[in-house]
Amino acid sequence: GEDILSDHNIPYPAVIAHRGASIVAPESTRPAYEIARETGADYFEADVQMTADGELIIFHDETLERTSNVEEVFPDRINDEIGEFTLEELRQLDYGSWFNEANENYADENYEGLDILTLDELIDIAKAGSHTPGLILETKHPEKYDGIEQEIVNILEERNWLEEEGFEKTIFFSFSLSSLRKFKELVPDKPRLLLITDNRISRRSWNNWLEYSSEIADGLGPKGFMAWPWHIAAAHENKKFVFPYTINYLWQIRTLAHFQASGFITDRPEVVLGFLDRL
Ligand code: G3P
């Protein structure tokens, strides 16, 4: 697996902070990414969506309810999709207090009132530390946001991000092969990974995924407990890397390291980096 990643100039094994260090800080917010960066994660994983006024924001869910105080600020819009809000409206919400209520152990008063991040701000955070992690940008529900791939590439170009030095600083993820195809047309050199939601992936269906994605994706992202040695070996034979998600427990990390997974998408980068002796 190492040679496949080195062809793409991606560190092996890649440690990917899923929505930032999202066990210890509210997902997709500034402190979650700052902690991931300072811990030494190789990549930020970030879900990208688009506001009603065309701004790119980092947010996972389709609605605001789970990770904001939308019910206080816009009580009649709890079920509205995030793409129906303008950036100015989204900036009125608090994206941290829900976390303090849900996680006594990691609650922190600095998390109260956290703002939503734009892609532009995420780039600032990546650049502001002692090392610059790469960005793994996942297009979330891309079928709802016509032109989101072009918009993402525009921002990366404006910020000169695509020329960042060192290892490969840009990887695209999606559950949508057609979204990855658009990235291939726009920036053919940047690696792309197809995410897979299946709960069981038989040999036949894994081979089908490899075949289905072969021209478009450089890697596959199965659910973590699904990645067995033969999945990984078959991917490697096809020159594809494998980043399983979401790998938070030591037993999973140990097992997948043994299976030579190409990287770890994790809510706990400090645990993976500790296991790899990289803290
Ligand atoms: O990056 C892989 C993983 O993030 C895909 O699932 O739902 O967390 O975006 P989800």
Ligand code: CA
């Ligand atoms: Ca994601």
